[in-house]
Amino acid sequence: MAFNTLTSRAVLLYDEWLKEADPRTGNWLLMGSPFPQTFIIAAYVFFVTTLGPRLMENRKPFQLKNTMIIYNLSIVLFSLYMIYEFLMSGWANGYTYRCDLVDYSSSPQALRMAWTCWLYYFSKFIEMLDTVFFVLRKKSSQVSFLHVYHHSIMPFTWWFGVRFAPGGLGTFHALLNCIVHVIMYSYYLLSALGPKYQKYLWWKKYMTTIQLVQFVLVTAHIGQFFFMQDCPYQFPVFLYIIGLYGLIFLLLFLHFYYHAYTRGKRLPKVLQNRNLLLKKLD
Structure with a gap:
């Protein structure tokens, strides 16, 4: 009985919560409920951490050169398109880079921004293929x-x-992320083309630096909100989440940078050997 009462209350709270949602996006793919995407994400995590490695344990690695070339090129082009759409729907067409509110009207520009946000959301599922290909x-x-x-x-x-x-201002990090992805997947594209393109990959180390700059900019931009005297952003909780997201990923990428490059795990072999020699001499 108590369980049924608790379940009924949870359903009521969920229904009340959804009343605050944007009615324009409710019928779009995967937008009706958070549960389908939760299932997809759970399946992704299970495959890349458990099922996939088990299936590949006694198999030879797949040769996916052509697939990787097409995939990386597609992500670059898709990211360029989203950059254009984010700019035209706000960031180069009326936004101030300070207190930019969400426009919930049905104007062409407002709908264009909402649709671009959905495209960016959907692109995150496509990018899960990164890990699938690794497996x-x-x-x-x-x-x-x-x-x-x-x-x-x-x-x-x-x-x-x-x-x-x-x-509104909660989409600035998406614009930045698309810019970073153009650079990052261009690198992956060159890498997938084969050994004769290795000479063009000298800037691998700087990709992590670009990622770090991205998270600094995200944190700085969203941090403005907490010092503005009057910014009636409709859902401030999202700004707290974005700020926390920026800080968490900044710390994680700093940790990665330290172990990958400062300690030399991802440096060219010549530099790795030099570092090992220096340690022996110390």
Whole structure:
């Protein structure tokens, strides 16, 4: 009896909560409820951490060169398109980069921003293929906690963004992320093209630096809100989440940078050998 009462209250709270959602996005794919995406994310985590490695344990790695080329090129082009749409729907067309509120009207520009937010949300599911390809190619060292956490938390949190606040200052980090992805997936594209393109990959170390700059900018931009005297942003909780997200990923990427480059684990072999020699001489 007590369980039934608790369940009924939970359903009522859920219904009341959804009344605050943006009615414009309610009928879009995956937007009706957070449960379908939760199932997809759970299946992704289970596959890349448990099922996939077990299936590949006694198999040879898949050779996915052509698939990787097409995939990375597609992500670059899709990211460029989303950059354009974010700019045209607000960030280069009326936004102040300070207290930019969500426009819930049915104007063409407001709907364009909402749709771009959904496109960005959906792109996070496409990017889960990064990890799937790592598993199929038996690149287990690439399936780190940072990698899986990033690909899991982004679509989950962005469902709430698209459903409740598709626009305004809470979308600045999405614009930045699309810019970073153009650079990052261009690198992956060159890498997938083969050894003769290795000479163009000297800037790998700087990709992590670009990621760090991204999270500093995200944190600085969203941090303005907490010092504004009058900024009636409709769902401030999202700004707290974005600020926390920026700080968490800044710390995680700093940790990654330290172990990958400062300690030399991802430096070229010549530099790794030099560092080892210096340690022996100390």
